[in-house]
Amino acid sequence: MWALDRPWRPGTRPLLADTPTRLLVALAGAVAAGLLLADRIPLPPGALRVVGVAAGQGALLATALAWAGCRTRSGVVAIVLLVAAAVATTLDPAGALGYLLVPLWVAWLARSGRLAALGLAGAVPGRAVLAAVLLGAFLGGHLLVSASLTLGVRLRAGRGGLVLAALAYDVGANVLAAECFFRGALFNRAQRRWSFATGLLLATAAYVVRYLLDPLLPKSVEWIVGAAFYLTLLSAGNCWLFWWSGSLVPGGVAALLFFAAYRLLGTGA
């Protein structure tokens, strides 16, 4: 038994241990530089979006990878792929398919066993995936119904290419980075340090704040309240799925289904 036959030292690692500080500072510097330049010189269209995607999603993903024990250059590779995909998307919406390279890179890291700390190792329980599908479908369906009832939002029609591009972005950047950081890294560390409830509250609060600060979110009270409502439920559900299954995949599935419903609305992306 561990408590009897294994030596133990009191004390725990800091919550933010292994954070790639220099990389995050560099990304913050890039954002600041982009904003400064945008005020002084005309930038190419979509340049700020490229910087924002690289800094926002890249910072989350690189931090998650570093917390899992990967070297900083693994995060740098992910950021480079994100930048490339964002640049390609500015040139042509089909370039968003480039975002799919990021999950491939993460899958390669996971296959070599380096992302076990993020819940990306071993088999994925089928029941957890089924529960994730139900959760994502319920929240997504509820969003579609509520949005159409309260805000009069209609589904996108005849713009399948944009929806697919947004879905590729979600798969390779938005959902992947958020689930890796807020669930695999932050919630996982917090629940191991304190408790499930504390981890859930911390991860959910950070998750909601991240999306409320997202410049792409419509700045109306209804959208902000709705985002807080659905993202809180999604985050809580995904934390439970992660705790229950020990895998990050079910939460990713639920989030993808929810964001797929979100992309069907005539806003976002």
Added chain:
Amino acid sequence: MTRALAAAAALTLAVVTTLIVQAGGDPASALRHVYLLPVVALALAFGGLGGALSAGATLVLYASVVLPAIERSGLTPETIEGLVTFALVAGVGALGGTLTTRARRQRARYETILAVQRALAGVTLLEAALRSVRAVLIDRLGAADVGLVVRDGEREVAAAAERVVAGSVADRVLTGGAAVFVPDTGDGSRPRRVFATPLVVAGQPIGVLAVERVGELGGEERAAVEALGAHVAVALENARLTSRARRFADELERQVANATRHLEELDRAKSVFVAVASHELRTPLTALQGFSEILAARSLAPEEVRRMAGIMGAEAARLGRIVSDLLDLSRLERGLAPTLHRTPVAVEAALAATANLFRRGAVDTLVVDCASALPPVDADPDALERILANLVSNAVKYSPPDSEVRLCARRAGAMVEIEVLDRGAGIPDEARERIFEPYYRAPDVGAVRGTGLGLAVVKALVDAHGGTIRVESAVGAGTRVTFSLPAVS
């Protein structure tokens, strides 16, 4: 049953929402009160989690009625009714679930204490008690593992591990006396919590109760484990005392049995001794009586008179040795050491005198072999003579006629070692361990005469000189008795 209840509750929520929407989506519809039924049912059935989930599901469904109404009409009495229903459902779900969970935990705690008491009933060994309690606690606490350690005097009895490793959680609790909580052991996809609490009886820590669980082990549950630990400590202390009493009883029984057996053997040996000693005393007395009567009744030639006087003197000397042995034994049994008058004694001369005493016939089978420049020993001359006489007497008695008996002496540091070596029958291993006991005679001595006192007296005399004595023997090959006495420096 639980699945059916959950399904019925979900169906009820969906049906009520559908009916309210179909009736115009009035937030103040009387049907909204039906939401409380599945919430209360699930809170009572599944506790806090059931209450929270059912309340959450209700809020999500009812929101599709209330929020559009607020969007359309603002805060009207109807929409406020809807918001109050929100609060009521959430409160009922949370409160009902929490109270149910607490009541269940309390009941589970009492049931666990009862199960522990049952597990310990009739268990007399501490190890078995720990195993039983551990099995009960793993089952009752839903733990991945439970460890129990109890101090029993100098030893530590542990269940779930061979021993307590230094620096482990259990070791720290034992030494520090305070409970320790480890939120995660660090291995596994889900957190593995560990909580270890001291088992305290009368203010003294007697052991540790450690619980490992995959998942949550919250503050309330840790407090419950601490409270449970107090009960387990008392129960285990009782088991420990019972176990110790049983061990003492077993040990006492064993010692009494050994002592009884020893006394019986001693009694038997004394009975044999009385018979043998009577015979040994009677033999020289008979000789003295017979020869004295002959001398008194007949006129014999001077040579014959001298021969008979010699025999009478030898028999008297033998009688004197037996009496001396008996007196020495009497002193030994009273815990007194033999009285010694120590003086430097030449070893070679003492060996030669003893050898001459036992030489008989034309063949000289007694060989004296002393190292050169041997120092004298610091000994009582009479005691040394009796030691040698006893050893040589035994060697001669138990050796075949004409076989050689050697008396050797050599220096060994500050001592002089004297050795009596024969090529007789030898002594069996089981008898060799007991030959220095008073009254003991080896079982296969046959018709050889003896009281069983000689070697006991020899050992007492050697010990009184501060020397040592040892016996090496092989059955059929002979015996070597070596004793040492302090040399005069």
